[in-house]
Amino acid sequence: MKAGWAALALGLALSAPSVAMAQQTDRVLAEALFREGRELIEQDKVSEACAKFAESYRLDQALGTLINLALCHEKEGKTATAWAEFSDAASAAAAEKDDRESFARRHMASLEAELPRLRMVVAPDTESLPSLEIKLDGHAIGKAAWSTLLPIDPGDHVLVAGAEGKNPFEAKVVIGKGAGVTNVNVPPLEDAPKAIVVPPPPREEPPPSRSPQRTIGYAVGGVGVVGLVVGAAFGVSALSLKGDRDQRCTGGFCDQEGLEADRSARTNATISTVSFIAGGALLLGGAALVLTAKKTETANKVSLGVGPRGVLLGGSF
Structure with a gap:
């Protein structure tokens, strides 16, 4: 506890000189400004003198400075300002029991009649x-x-x-x-114009997404088309190998190349048949998925047909 009081006392002791120095500096500057104001009054530079007196009084609220400021404003023609300052000066003089109270009140009365x-x-x-x-x-x-x-x-x-x-x-x-x-x-105040609120531009809706079922249908149909192409290729190969076999087999007997051509022709024919069946099934299944999917805003068209080179799948989406 004693240490706390000691620290407080030390702090006050250290700060007191700086505060006193600042106050002394203000008083010195206020005195210099006051003297400049008096010189300017003698030179009939009233507005400049009033500014000096006002700053001097701001730095040091001396009664004499306030009275000189009021006299300056009175001379400048600012009667209401001077009247208020003489009122403040009279109150301050009364509090200090200063004889200048009567001087301030006489000027107040004189100005009040002309306010x-x-x-x-x-x-x-x-x-x-x-x-x-x-x-x-x-x-x-x-x-x-x-x-x-x-x-x-x-x-x-x-x-x-x-x-x-x-x-x-x-x-x-x-x-x-x-x-x-x-x-x-x-007068009655007029209504201010209301701010115009500009609505935001309409939000562009994203195009409707395609149905997942439709996408799956396209994929399945595409695999089916590949199966048909594979079946057609192996079918052509089987026919070609069958022709080679017939040339090398007579009377039910075949040479070695004829036997190999026969085996290859049978294998390719089997692959062709399976590919055609699987491809056709997948193609029909994919078409069914596409046709039964929910319609979007844009109508989708699917066409299925047979051309001179195989099954054709077409449409607009």
């Missing part, structure tokens, strides 16, 4: 909008202040009213010098 004021007259339909926001020169004005007489500096101002789903209303307001009230009417 121009702005009043916003908001249409009921607009005022009832839950998301309504009104800004004066970029600063939001709370609802409680809409109908209040707001002190305002002479010159050009911009008032903007906006709400969700509504077109914004903008008014340029010119405030003259001297006392007076300027009313700004905020």
Whole structure:
């Protein structure tokens, strides 16, 4: 516990000099800016002087700087700004029991008699909008202040009213010098155009897939066609070998080549017969599978026929 307190004390001791140094630097810079502001006032460069006083007061909130800033704004013609600054100066002087309170209050009273004021007259339909926001020169004005007489500096101002789903209303307001009230009417806000939603392009449906049964039918039929081709080839070979055998066999007797030709002819004839039977069966089975499969959007046509060189399978798919 003691170690913790010791560490805290050490941290505060180390940080205190840096904080004090930063504050001292701000005060030095504030004093330099204040003196530059006084010189600029003497040169009648009022706007530049006000900027110096404002920055000086930001760095060091000294009562004398605030009073000089108020006097500068009064000379610049920003009566409402000067009036508010004299009000702050009077309050600060009263808290410090400073004699400059009476000086600040006299200037307040003098300026108040010459203050121009702005009043916003908001249409009921607009005022009832839950998301309504009104800004004066970029600063939001709370609802409680809409109908209040707001002190305002002479010159050009911009008032903007906006709400969700509504077109914004903008008014340029010119405030003259001297006392007076300027009313700004905020009318009912028009509906903003609804965003045009472009529908996505229609999704292209993939072409209907072929039935698995149809695919199997084509495969089976293709094997059947191969069987028929094989049967035809072996049939032609058997006929050729039979011719060779007949030439080498007479009276029921055959030489060696005739016997071999006879055996080969019989073997090829058997293969041809089996191939024709199997190929025909497969071809008919494949055609049946294709014809009984579910039809797709595109009509499929299958034709089966016999040509001069064998069985023909054709169609459009």
